[in-house]
Amino acid sequence: MKLYASIIIFILPLMVSASCTSEETVLTPNTDSPSVTENSESMKDTVLITxxxxxxTATLESNAAATEFKKMLPLTINMKDLNSNEKFFDLASNLTTNAANPRTINSGDLMLWGSNTLVLFYKSFNTSYSYTRLGKIENPSGLSQALGSGNVTVTFELQ
Known part of the structure; x- marks a missing residue:
């Protein structure tokens, strides 16, 4: 009995190591490639607004309207002032909408009103209107001063 136990103890580790294949090597994490569990924020598109x-810098949403808007870039437009809190421009084509009432508009919100009106908000306020969210300026400090009180030329481009 001791002989069988000795053989099993000696042969078992050899059998386990011999059964390893190169396929198991593929399962080893590769530190040179991005992780599948990477934060989705790092995968979002950013737009430079001049x-x-x-x-x-604005971060685009992960929705159909933002994807369609991104395909239009670069885009230089003359935005008109409305209500001393937003600039708007009517796009040549309609975008997919998923409008909802955000209740509060924040300075730096980039939205779609209806299916083709691009709106850049430069003041925060409460609203009863519905919009499709396209993105948001990360740091809107100075946005109101940059946009001014009248019409203004704005360039949107992917970073």
Whole structure:
């Protein structure tokens, strides 16, 4: 009995190591490639918004309207002022909508009103209107001053 036990103790580790194949090597994590569990925020698209000599960075939403908007870039447009809190521009084509009432608009919100009106908000306020969210300026400090009180030329481009 001791002989069989000795043989099993000696042969078992050899059998286990011999049964390893190169396929198991593929399962070893590769530290050179991005992790599948990477934060989805790092995968979002960013847009550079230029107003005169001022630049702002916006992060686009992960929705159909934002994807369609991204395909239009780069885009330089003359945005009109409305209600002393937003600039708007009517796009040439309609985008997919998923409108909802955000209740509160924040400075730096980039939204779609209806299916083709691009809106950049530069003041925060409560609203009863519904919009499709396209993105948000990460740091809207100075946005109101950059946009001014009248019409303004704004350039949107992917970063």
């Amino acid at each position: 107003i005169g000599s001022n630049q702002f």
